[in-house]
Amino acid sequence: MDRKWDTGVLLLVLACWAGFSSTTVRAQADLDALVKAANAEGEVSFYSGATENVAKRTGDAFTAKYGIKYSFVRLAGVATERRFGTEAEAGTFAIDFYLVSTAVPFALEAIKKGWVEPMSHAGIPAIRSGEFPAHFVTGPTAVVQVAPWGIAYNTEKVKGADIPKDWTDLLNPKFQGQFLLPDPRSSNAYITQWSVIREKYGEDFFARLRAMNPRQYPSGVPSTNALGAGEGAVQAPSVAAQIQATRDKGAPIAFFIPQYTSGVEMQIVLVNRARAKHPAAARLFAHFVMTPEGNKVFNSEPGSIGVFDTTNMPKDYVSPNLDALSRTNEVARLLGF
Numbered sequence: 001m002d003r004k005w006d007t008g009v010l011l012l013v014l015a016c017w018a019g020f021s022s023t024t025v026r027a028q029a030d031l032d033a034l035v036k037a038a039n040a041e042g043e044v045s046f047y048s049g050a051t052e053n054v055a056k057r058t059g060d061a062f063t064a065k066y067g068i069k070y071s072f073v074r075l076a077g078v079a080t081e082r083r084f085g086t087e088a089e090a091g092t093f094a095i096d097f098y099l100v101s102t103a104v105p106f107a108l109e110a111i112k113k114g115w116v117e118p119m120s121h122a123g124i125p126a127i128r129s130g131e132f133p134a135h136f137v138t139g140p141t142a143v144v145q146v147a148p149w150g151i152a153y154n155t156e157k158v159k160g161a162d163i164p165k166d167w168t169d170l171l172n173p174k175f176q177g178q179f180l181l182p183d184p185r186s187s188n189a190y191i192t193q194w195s196v197i198r199e200k201y202g203e204d205f206f207a208r209l210r211a212m213n214p215r216q217y218p219s220g221v222p223s224t225n226a227l228g229a230g231e232g233a234v235q236a237p238s239v240a241a242q243i244q245a246t247r248d249k250g251a252p253i254a255f256f257i258p259q260y261t262s263g264v265e266m267q268i269v270l271v272n273r274a275r276a277k278h279p280a281a282a283r284l285f286a287h288f289v290m291t292p293e294g295n296k297v298f299n300s301e302p303g304s305i306g307v308f309d310t311t312n313m314p315k316d317y318v319s320p321n322l323d324a325l326s327r328t329n330e331v332a333r334l335l336g337f
Contacts, residue, residue: 027129034125034287035066037280043069044281049080049100049187050145050266051221053245054298061297062288068281076186076219081106088115093275096282099144102188102320103267107140110269116140117272122283126290136307141267144289145298146305148314149193149237149264150257152224157233164234166258167197171208178233179214180226184331186219189264193237194331195324196262206334216337228253239264240303257303260316 038044048055052074059070073095075083080100087094088110110116119127119142126132127142136143151164157178164170170179184190197205215232217223224242227235228251243255268286273279288294292308299306305313324331 024129027125027131030123030128031125031287034280034284038066038068038278038284041068041278041281043071044097044278044285045071045095046073046282046285047080047084047095047098047100048072048074049076049098050298051241051245053248054241054301055099057300058289058294058298061294062285065288065293066284068284070285076221078185078187084115085110088113088275093271093277095271096276096278097268097270097286099266099268101264101266102192102322102325103141103269104138105322105325107267107269111140114272115275117270119268119270119286122270122273122286124283124287124290126287131292132290133307138267141269142286142290143265143267144295144307145264145266146307146310146313147239147241147264147266148257148303148305148317149189149239149261150255150303151234151236152227152238152243152253152255153234154227154230154232155252155254156230163254163256164236165256166260167201167236168205170234170236171205171212175212175234177213177215179209179212180217180223180232180235181214181335182217182220182223182235182237183337184335185328185337188325188328189320190220190237191328191331192320192322192324193262194335195321195327196260196318198331198334200260203334210334210336214336224253225251227251240301243303244301255303257314259314260318261314262318262320263305265320 055072063070080098084098107116111118118140120137120139127137153163162174184194220242223235224238224246228246240255243253247253270282270286276282289298295306295308
């Protein structure tokens with residue numbers, strides 16, 4: 001009796017016979033379909049809690065690979081979710097995904113409201129194939145970067161033994177009035193980092209830090225720019241990408257990561273495909289940054305750690321404790337805000 005074979009089944013059988021697993025073949029088929037749908041949309045837009053240099057570099061690589069245009073708006077951490085939430089409440093969905101740290105609490109609420117789709121259910125080929133490390137999938141989001149917090153300093157003002165290599169080095173009397181401090185309320189990631197420092201050094205550390213008369217700034221970018229302009233000697237907490245973006249403009253700044261620290265765990269959050277204007281392109285972008293190729297582009301600054309190689313993680317790294325977010329006002333008060 002003649003038997004007619006479905007083409008897809010036949011290809012699957014042949015691929016398995018050739019040594020490829022059925023999971024790999026299905027993942028490639030999923031990716032091919034996603035690429036086709038994304039190309040039909042032609043563009044993608046997002047909000048980026050990652051610094052502008054990271055968002056642009058990654059977007060350029062994505063466009064070069066798939067031919068899909070991108071646009072983004074750079075926003076500080078808390079502002080990213082605040083803007084998205086305001087727009088979503090009004091029924092306006094201007095973007096297709098966003099990148100932000102400490103994203104899980106807001107994402108869970110957004111999922112309940114139908115604004116966001118859980119990353120674990122989004123059918124991302126890199127997840128379905130097992131290529132992306134499963135422990136970096138939170139459920140509602142996926143972590144695509146770990147950027148340990150460190151201390152930045154102006155190389156024209158700080159040299160030799162005075163270079164800060166631990167958080168207590170910020171209390172050096174030479175830094176009196178020379179410490180540039182971002183408002184911790186501008187990003188949830190600041191709150192989790194200062195909470196980690198409080199756990200180890202206690203509230204006395206904060207009293208001594210306030211006595212240093214730090215110069216206050218609304219967020220990380222203006223404080224880093226001020227450091228590069230010579231308005232102070234040290235700035236913290238900071239991350240490698242933020243420092244590199246300023247250093248690329250010729251600023252005399254450098255960066256040191258203490259062994260005891262937490263970090264900015266940058267996460268990608270997908271807008272619900274029923275609400276997004278370019279849902280396929282958003283999922284293709286997510287797939288890209290969740291592959292070794294795209295993740296390497298996203299994490300190319302020294303000090304930024306990708307999900308496929310964590311060998312440079314600080315020895316005493318502490319993952320952000322999201323319970324600390326309930327103490328935002330308390331942390332701000334301890335820092336003098």
